[in-house]
Amino acid sequence: MSTTRRSPLGFTLVELLVVIAIIGVLIALLLPAVQQAREAARRMSCSNNSKQLALALHNYHDTHGCFPIGSIQTTNGERPASWLVRIWPFIEQSAAYEQSTFIGNDWSGRGFDKNWRATTVLDVDFLNCPSNPMTQFWTQNASSEMTSDGCPSSIKYQIPDYVGCTGQYNGGPLTNWNGYNGREDYNGIFTVLDVRNSEPTSFKHVTDGTSNTIALGEQSDFVKIMDSSGNVQKKDTYRAWTWHGGGWSGGGGGTAAEAYWKGLTSVRAGINFVPSTTNNPFGMGDYWYGRPGYHTIYTSAHPGGAMIALGDGSVRFISENINFTTLTRLANRHDGQVVGEY
Template sequence: MKERPINASLPRRAAFTLIELLVVIAIIAILIGLLLPAVQKVRAAAARLSCSNNLKQMALGCLNYESANQKFPIGDNRADLPGGVYQSWQAVILPYEEQTAIANQYDYTRDYDDTVNYTAIANQIKIYNCPATPMQPRLDTTPDEGPKSASYTGKNTARGVTDYWGINAMETWVPTVGGCTGSFPSFSSYQVGNDFDPARVGILCRAAAGVTTFATITDGTSNTIMIAESAGRPTSYGPGGATLGQLNPGEAGWSDPNGAFKFKGANPTTGAVKPHGAAANTCVMSCNNTNEIYSFHTGGSNFAFGDGSVHFISSSASLCVVGALVTRAGGEVAPSY
């Protein structure tokens, strides 16, 4: 067999030049730059949809509870009623939203912070957490707010958190904020400490305001907010998602009845909600997550209504409109949101 000469020319192999390689890398970088925002938008949309589904499950839980008990759960039971048990509405509806395993761990004859409930309240429940909220999963280990059970040990027992809360009432109002006139007669005067005013309370009101039945929701269930997002606790968040530190008490646990709040409006710059009714408190949502509406969705928040429906309301909605939607019997005719 004849051997090929050592110096015989071999066929040349095709290859990218350096310039061609740089061009390809540049094109890939551009495509990634175009794709990433789209992926982020898809993820945000998926998180918002999942959050909406969570609220739907809770709303149905409340309606199933009403069907079984002929009344809605108490939104903020701070042992206001004689012999009352200190527990949250989210604990009460567990059996009505397919969370029977955790409900079976919970002793409903004892306060939520009783030692017998430590195991139950440490559970992190998926439908009580919005996927758009940072730092998942998380627990609340801050001191909880009293009154305490007789068996309370004073330890910072770990509590599974929630991003969703009932709004007890629309607490304060100043007519110069948004000019609430015409369809908003109950907003015509400044009021403080009106947690139990029949025209101002919400569906998941405090025990002392009396139970809520369908008959008491004279504004209509489809026109009344039942559950709102107040996400991120026990971390304190302010305007623009700014982290302000740690809440103490955190009031973040789904079992903690202290977490429910009264809608007031917040300062759009600082997030402050006091003094109540101050003219500067024009921010409707996502300026303060301590005791106000707050979400990590772009442009608004999800809300569950008394008829079981869930709606996304824009952060540009006026205080007048959201305030009207909070009350169950305010007599307002709220415009479209």
């Protein structure tokens, strides 16, 4: 009687370990490529977001003959609508715009935001970069007038990632030192209406050319500062939209000395700038009552630079290593200087 010797079934321990090791190596090789592909997709999405906003600015200009104002000084202390609210009809938010009240309304929600039924639930997807690691909403207590109107006691407003450019810090005659509030600049595509300026910006004011002038840029990553121990700290509150009312409040209100602007910045420091000292230079740091300053920096979660939309509607990824003089010339709409390569 003959017997047949069968080979053992399955893997030996050594073979299994070899297979696991091979799979581990393959994953290690593929993971960076997958992450790069995902970031490339997010970067493209962010570019499209900026493009939509830039085109909305042009459509607004076609309709009104000027770019939207960033804010307006009021006599009763009510905080006005932001420039984003003014372009709602051009970013498919006509329903919210048409049911909103502009007169006698406090868009920050610190007073009576009569539009709370729209503003506290509105979440416009393309106003946030998909790579943004920070919170995308500002939470606050509703005013007594709002709760009496049926509003919940706790409300939230969207914090967008795209910020209009008011120009170059201290860039020419259209600038004003506003004491501890900081320097106000009026030489960019965006401007405000107050005691120093009574006219919105239009194409005729962009004498350097719209293709050579920044319209808006990203603030989609933490601002990085030094603490007293010399360690880099990440701050998500040092953004131009971060305060009461989120992206729907333009700031302002009150007297000129108390006025401030939201969703706007003038270029005072480079893209993704990290200070090397602890005294929060260039206006980067905590502000009075925690509100943003006039020249918060452009930041981006995309490695190496940030998405910038120019006045002609084009969008470019501008390196954080761009020559700073070139960056400031791009911010100023009428300095008469040659921008050069970037």
